[in-house]
Structure formats: structure tokens, C-alpha cells
Amino acid sequence: xxxxxPYLVRAIHxxxxxxxxxxxxxxxxxHPEVTVPQDFVNDGRIVLxxxxxxxDGLQLGNELIAFSARFGGRPExxxxxxxxxxxxxxxxxQHGMLFAAGEDGEIASSGLDxxxxxxxxxxxxxxxxxxxxxxxxVK
Numbered sequence: 133x134x135x136x137x138p139y140l141v142r143a144i145h146x147x148x149x150x151x152x153x154x155x156x157x158x159x160x161x162x163h164p165e166v167t168v169p170q171d172f173v174n175d176g177r178i179v180l181x182x183x184x185x186x187x188d189g190l191q192l193g194n195e196l197i198a199f200s201a202r203f204g205g206r207p208e209x210x211x212x213x214x215x216x217x218x219x220x221x222x223x224x225x226q227h228g229m230l231f232a233a234g235e236d237g238e239i240a241s242s243g244l245d246x247x248x249x250x251x252x253x254x255x256x257x258x259x260x261x262x263x264x265x266x267x268x269x270v271k
Contacts (some may be wrong), residue, residue: 137231138194138214144228145182145192145220154183154223157197163216169203177218180210 141157148155157180159166161173168178180201182190187199198211221228 134194135214137217138192140229140231141197141214141217141220142192148220148222148228149184151222153225154181154186156180156219156221156223156228157182157217158219158221159212160216160218163213165211165213166216167209167211169206169208172203181223 145155159168159178159180160176161168161170161178162176168180172178181187182197182199184190187201190199191197194214196211196213197217198209200207200209202208217231219228219230
């Protein structure tokens with residue numbers, strides 16, 4: 133079977149947008165095929181705002197997520213394999229889904245951690261960078 137991840141990313145993105153909130157991706161920026169501005173990478177991860185107002189030409193494909201966005205006022209082309217997505221969640225409510233790192237088809241958790249969600253590690257999605265993420269894998 134094909135990976136569930138791209139279908140879940142698209143569904144959760146649509147659900148978050150339909151509820152008037154901001155969809156955020158937490159991405160493993162160390163994945164070899166990820167193309168993101170390295171100035172915004174923190175501890176090997178990057179937080180990306182993928183709302184319609186923050187992106188241009190957003191494509192949520194089965195293998196690749198691609199779009200253009202501004203980082204520090206500069207337009208950048210973003211490309212990342214769906215396998216590099218660690219989480220998709222709402223900035224406002226922290227509702228969403230975590231994925232197991234490196235396991236393309238397996239889901240780590242159907243929700244977010246007890247602290248309310250992934251670390252908002254700074255960058256274009258807002259929030260101040262933090263020293264350490266509070267993400268944890270739930271088995």
C-alpha cells in the first residue's frame with residue numbers, strides 16, 4: 133500500500149483551513165531532498181506556515197510538497213518530500229497529527245503531546261525560537 137502520510141497532510145491542512153486557523157508543517161530539514169532556507173532551520177527542523185495567505189502555488193502531492201513563500205522578506209522556493217514531514221498542526225489550537233520520523237507509512241500518534249502540541253521553533257510561522265523541542269514519540 134502507498135503511504136498514508138500525504139493523504140493525512142492534505143486532509144488535516146484542509147480541515148485546519150476550513151476552521152479559519154493557520155496550518156503549520158514541522159519538517160525534518162536534515163532530509164537530503166529538503167530545499168528550505170537554512171537560516172530558519174533550528175535543531176535540524178523547520179516550522180513552515182502553509183496557509184493560503186503565506187504561500188504561493190502550494191502543491192501537496194503524494195511524493196513532494198512544493199510552494200513559494202517569503203522568508204525575511206525574500207521569496208524562496210520550498211520543496212520537501214512528504215516523508216520529511218514530522219507534523220501538521222494548527223498554530224492557534226495546536227490540533228493536528230505527529231508522524232514517526234523516517235517511517236514513511238506509520239503514524240506515531242493521532243494527536244499531539246500533553247503540552248498542547250509541537251514546538252513553534254520560530255522562523256516564518258512566528259513565535260520565538262526555543263532551546264529544545266518538547267515533541268515526543270508516543271508508542
